Amino acid sequence: MTATGPRFISYGGGVQSTALGVLAARGRIDFDTLVMANVGDDSEDPRTLDYVRDVFTPYARDHGLTVHVLDRTKRDGTVETLWGRLMREGSRSLPIPVRMDNGAPGTRSCTSDFKIKVTGKWAKQQGAHGGRSCDEHAVPAVCSRHQRGQAKRPCRLHPADGCPDCTPANLATVAIGISRDEIMRANNRRHEPHEQIVYPLVGIGEETGLSLSRQECMNLIRDEGLPVPPKSSCFFCPFHRPQAWVELRRERPDLFDRSVQLERTLNKRREELGKDPVWLTRFAMPLDEAIAEPDALLPMFDEQSGQCDSGWCWT
Numbered sequence: 001m002t003a004t005g006p007r008f009i010s011y012g013g014g015v016q017s018t019a020l021g022v023l024a025a026r027g028r029i030d031f032d033t034l035v036m037a038n039v040g041d042d043s044e045d046p047r048t049l050d051y052v053r054d055v056f057t058p059y060a061r062d063h064g065l066t067v068h069v070l071d072r073t074k075r076d077g078t079v080e081t082l083w084g085r086l087m088r089e090g091s092r093s094l095p096i097p098v099r100m101d102n103g104a105p106g107t108r109s110c111t112s113d114f115k116i117k118v119t120g121k122w123a124k125q126q127g128a129h130g131g132r133s134c135d136e137h138a139v140p141a142v143c144s145r146h147q148r149g150q151a152k153r154p155c156r157l158h159p160a161d162g163c164p165d166c167t168p169a170n171l172a173t174v175a176i177g178i179s180r181d182e183i184m185r186a187n188n189r190r191h192e193p194h195e196q197i198v199y200p201l202v203g204i205g206e207e208t209g210l211s212l213s214r215q216e217c218m219n220l221i222r223d224e225g226l227p228v229p230p231k232s233s234c235f236f237c238p239f240h241r242p243q244a245w246v247e248l249r250r251e252r253p254d255l256f257d258r259s260v261q262l263e264r265t266l267n268k269r270r271e272e273l274g275k276d277p278v279w280l281t282r283f284a285m286p287l288d289e290a291i292a293e294p295d296a297l298l299p300m301f302d303e304q305s306g307q308c309d310s311g312w313c314w315t
């Protein structure tokens with residue numbers, strides 16, 4: 001189905017989504033809007049926020065592109081941040097994928113709450129919707145003609161033609177920065193009813209003729225005269241590789257100390273509730289013990305990455 005609604009790049013401030021912005025500036029892909037869901041100035045890596053504000057936004061403006069940085073705004077008009085939710089007095093919310101004693105990440109809602117829903121709200125304000133069907137023509141939300149599904153609600157993919165009570169979908173086209181070397185991450189995120197996801201760097205969803213690796217994205221950014229951005233994520237994300245924690249303690253000890261504070265706060269609450277502790281690394285020990293020295297790695301450290309595969313973070 002061809003989407004007719006708003007078109008925008010999901011911008012995270014990292015390498016791949018910045019490469020999408022450069023391709024858009026060059027007219028290589030058909031997008032002129034980038035949307036960044038900011039999980040909080042107290043939560044995002046400060047280097048990413050600096051890059052977005054000081055480097056890429058001026059570049060985008062000079063090339064006719066628009067960058068929207070969105071906050072999660074509650075009904076009362078106040079801005080909620082991920083750090084604020086985690087550290088709020090009396091909070092029992094645990095939206096980040098903390099590690100359990102076996103090293104496996106727990107469930108998470110941070111990407112959904114602070115990125116997907118925030119961006120989706122903006123897209124709907126721009127007119128995106130999943131279509132509406134009358135009771136007579138309503139079929140499963142994801143029908144058998146496309147993929148399996150159970151939900152019983154109007155099908156956005158082929159509403160009944162000519163029925164005055166049916167409204168065809170007006171899907172937003174959302175470009176996600178997945179590169180060739182991470183192509184297994186493509187199509188891992190569930191599509192929302194109002195959107196169509198495409199992966200321009202590898203030509204999935206839209207034919208772009210591109211097949212770029214992360215390194216080729218970096219080269220593209222350098223060729224444009226821009227510095228290569230750091231990898232985007234929350235500074236306290238439990239999906240960090242061990243080496244990233246080592247570098248954080250060595251180079252930005254203030255953020256490392258805040259991460260230690262977060263882990264201790266979460267475990268103090270869990271102890272009061274009679275629950276097992278959780279960790280920010282997969283080594284089942286406090287962060288400041290797992291990363292005891294800024295330049296020392298434990299013997300079992302490696303480069304295994306459990307990073308979020310939805311494509312909304314780390315790109």
